[in-house]
Amino acid sequence: MSDAPPRVRFAPAPSGSLHVGGARTALFNWLYARRNGGTFVLRVEDTDADRVTDEAMRVLERSLHWLGLDWDEGPGVGGSRGPYRQTERFDVYRDAAGVLVEGGHAYRCYCTPEELEERRRQAKAADRAPGYDGRCRRLTDEERAAFEAEGRPWALRFAIPEGRSVEFDDLVKGPQHFDYEALRDFVIVRSDGSPTYLLASGVDDLRMGMTHVIRGEDLLPSTPRQLLMFEALGEPAPQYAHLPLILGPDRAKLSKRHGAVAVEWFREHGYLPDALVNYLALLGWSPGNNDEILPRAELVERFDLSAVSRHPAIFDIEKLAWMNGEYLRALSDEEVAAGMLTSLSEAGLVADLDTLRAIAPHVKERMKRLDEAPAMLRFLFSDDVALDEKAEAAVAKVGPDYLRRAADRVASVSPWTVEGITAALDEVAASADLNRSKGWQPVRAAVTGTTVSPPLPESLTLLGRDETVARLRAAAG
């Protein structure tokens, strides 16, 4: 282990949106860099032109920024090891491929996709391993010349050295051992001249000076291949740490089909970035005791790769929601008000900051997500208070006279304060021989249109006397 500052990277393919699995990988890399005074690099693996889009690139950057995972080198910030988009680095991969060919570690494969597919199918049918059979590696000079004369397109394959096995020590999985029989000759350059992941990602990790590669466990099988490639290139390899996967409720690798998995979705649905970061950090890592609410700074201080668990974790949105509520309650009224303003306007409601600031302490402990604000506060910012079913029932229970009396009594409250309103509501309830619970509920129903709301007197002070009286009379019919 060297003690030079570590260099780590997050290397996503911008196709679609950043989902929580990717975000967690980015987070662990970021935490490792921040914890150890290292450098966090963002590298864009956009070699697959068919799947990569500009929109996905924008979403990726926005998601990362929102999460607060800032990169020291990469798109937008530059750096000395750039460029950081693989489509701008094809010459680098070509050079590396050239070295491999010259050293006899890579060869041209003339098999067509159709032939490959057919042989794969046959192998499977015969219960044999479906990987590449190495046919073009054994071509005679004549056969090769014939293919060339024919103008057959070719791809470049890496030649797995025979009789070799690969050993390496994974920082989270421990000692690993792979026999060469399990490793098939893999394509490093496609017939269109573009590099594949195995080549591009591996070469970049070398050229960009990565000391540690922290990535998902789904890439564990590609590590021995890349290690063999580095050996052929004559260059030292970085250290590897493979993170256990994040699974859906069905225990399969988390993906879009599991529903809410995109970071953008959480941003749009009233989740706080700090809460998501905190939750994700706990998915596959634990500080070693029972602490769970760990602010970013503490995460950085306590993060330790060797404490990463080896088994996969199921993403539990319920627990995330709980944690989000915890973070919401820790926010200042000002911050909560600002957050609610946004979600309210997205719901088409025009609110003002002063009112929101005043109601914030009463609603933040009843919310788990900021986007619950519209449902909770609609009555304050909309004249439309059509009573829902339960509200109708609550009103019917006491009858119109009760509401008229309440309106009359409330109309005389002065000054319009929480204390004054409370006294008035209590009086009205007492006059009908009702306790607060039974006496206030019809008022809540008439004024808010629902049977659930922030504390009533506090809500009414903000609604205003005239509007309160008007709604009581309206409900009385």
Added chain:
RNA sequence: GGUCCCAUCGUCUAGAGGCCCAGGACACCACCCUCUCAAGGUGGAGACACGGGUUCAAAUCCCGUUGGGACUACCA
């Protein structure tokens, strides 16, 4: 099928041989608080996959079984 990874409450986990007839958190249930709903408080139910070893002693070490997952592309 092959290769590899993994295995503590429903879920996330603590546990690195005796401190564990297994602790915390989410969710769930009950009670308390209470103007509704929450939040908060108290209590409850709930797990070491199974079988063999090793050891005075195993959730912890070894082997096997079972179960789950990943990979097996000219995707990353």
